[in-house]
Amino acid sequence: MIPELGQIALLLALLVAALQAVLPLLGAHRNKPTWMQVARPAAFAQLLCLLCAFAALTVSFVQQDFSVKYVADNSNSLLPLVYRFTAVWGSHEGSLLLWALVLALWSAAVAEFSRALPDPVVARVLGVMGLVAVGFLSFLIFTSNPFARLLPAPVEGRDLNPLLQDPGMIAHPPMLYLGYVGFSVPFAFAIAALLQGEIDARWLRWTRPWTNAAWGFLTCGITLGSWWAYKELGWGGWWFWDPVENASFMPWLAGTALLHSQAVTEKRGSFSGWTLLLAIAAFALSLLGTFLVRSGVITSVHSFAADPARGLFILVFLFVVIGGSLLLYALRAPGGGGKPFAAYSRETLLLGNNLLLACACAMVLLGTLYPLLADALHLGKISVGPPYFGLLFFVLMTPLLLLLPFGPLVRWQREQDLRVVAMLAPWLLIALAAGIASFVFGHAQIPWKIALGAIAAAWVGFGTLRFVWSRFKVAGKKFTAEMLGMCLAHSGIAVFAIGAVFGDAQAVQHELAMKPGDSAALGRDRIVFDGVGDNAGPNYQAHRGQFRLLAADNGMLATLHPEKREYASGGQVMTEAGIDANLVRDVYVSLGEDLGGGAWSLRVQVKPFVRWIWIGALLMALGGFVTACDKRFRKRESAA
Secondary structure (H helix, E strand, O other), rough: OOOHHHHHHHHHHHHHHOOOOOOHHHHHHOOEEEEEEEEHHHHHHHHHHHHHHHHHHHHHHHHHOOOOHHHHHOOOOOOOHHHHHHHHHOOHHHHEEEEEEEHHHHHHHHHHHOOOHHHHHHHHHHHHHHHHHHHHHHHHHHHHHOOEEEEOOOOOOOOOOHHHHHHHHHHHHHHHHHHHOOHHHHHHHHHHHHHHHHHHHHHHHHHHHHHHHHHHHHHHHHHHHHHHHHHHHOOOOOOOOOOOHHHHHHHHHHHHHHHHHHHHHHHHHHOOOHHHHHHHHHHHHHHHHHHHHHHHHEEEOOOOOOHHHHHHHHHHHHHHHHHHHHHHHHOOOOOOOOOOOOOOOOHHHHHHHHHHHHHHHHHHHHHHHHHHHHHOOOOOOOOOOOHHHHHHHHHHHHHHHHHOOHHHHHOOOOOOOOOHHHHHHHHHHHHHHHHHHHHOOOOOOHHHHHHHHHHHHEEEEEEEHHHHHHHHOOOHHHHOHHHHHHHHHHHHHHHHHHHHHHHHHHOOOOOOOEEEOEEEEEEEEEEEEEEEEEEEEEEEEEEEEEEEEEEOOOOOEEEEEEOOOOOEEEOOOOOOOEEEEEOOHHHHHHHEEEOOEEEEEEEEEEEEHHHHHHHHHHHHHHHHHHHHHHHHHHHHOOOO
């Protein structure tokens, strides 16, 4: 009966979502307080229903109820208990249920933490989120039911995709969805502002913490996905411009632009129409990512489904949401406004920031969709890969990094002299010196690349420190949580730049054939192959290698155990890399093919500073969370 209870909870969630969507919006339109007050309890009730549905599906996996088709397709009796939990969101139906649950969590959070806001605002925001929930719950129930039964029930299930049987999958999808779906909150605030016809600083102050929190979660989700791909896929890369990777990166870029645009609109009243459009775009790109992952139009290790009917449903939903939002924007968006500003001002720098980020987002969108459009129009198979994305992203991000240290130091409205240039000039010289030193002593395959990376990292890092110093050296100047969050995020960019550029330019890869007792030099260190033995896992058999990593004096540094696993159900063969990691470099070993006589083909890589990529990204995410906690955003308005 547990799956049936989950099915009933889903249907109740759909009914409650419809109630949350209709009554509060009508109440706000007709100024009926009792109707508007339905919004909060409806949001809490929808969350409760979806928690029950999610718990029912989880219990079905834990109890190995193969009469549930989704369980039979994504589990079997050998699957370890921890992966029975993660299998709940391991494929299309369950991940969509997680999507709906996260949306309900965000709705309940808005209902709980927005009590200082006027009732009409809350009613409209929760009503819009209810409309989105109706769309996704309808999709879930009518095309992707996770509780559909199999009669008669099979004796054994198929198993969870081995790629997903990894600790990274415990946190990556929930974190990613918290970011994806979190952009529904600024979207709902933007639509509410357009419906109300009042676009002022207050709605930006109410929206900014939600935007920062969603952006922080999305940053964490992308970071965890990159770490999972690096560790699990066996090729040693951390980003491949895969279409599904791009699908998460596009809302991140739009969200980054939105964060900065919101600051200008709240503090100076400028860019209000552009800020509304970015709020719509960030959520629209999240929906586009959902379509790409679930429609079957792309092939990726990250994609879930290949059902055209499901893709058509999402495409129609995408058209309704985006088309309706843009129509409302065209009818109700504000015109000009805000305080005038000079060419040399913080507003101008943030405008440049937004234009560059928007161009980068459009570039990724074009590169992701163009092969699909070319194929649909019978123009031939076209592949757009890292050379296109890497070159254009470098071109667009270089001026952004150049301007970044100026932004916090330049005054609003007008900067009349070269004060900021004088403040940053010494730090620019230090950054140039760091670049020259890296060029001469970096031992990189591409010296100019490592020099540019060192200049960028030093310029952004020291520029951020200069801002901190400028705040603390003047008595009476406050250093708010918003400023601290900005500094953490900008510092994260500097750390990320070191990892991304140095890790690529100084990486060394060896394709080797080794037999037990052989060794190979890795710079000053040496790796020794001791052989390959058999190892039995809970649901796989593995060939497990043993390698010793030795220092120049033959001191033991680490023992690595890469594996080739063959899973019992389906016979899929997966590679598990052996990694010795520290802050300076990773040694990455993956097994290739058995060459006979105990010899194996191997891939051995040394990847300097690769961990700095994820440390920098987590610093950026922390900056978003710290900014969201600024007390100013929770200030009670007299209008409330």
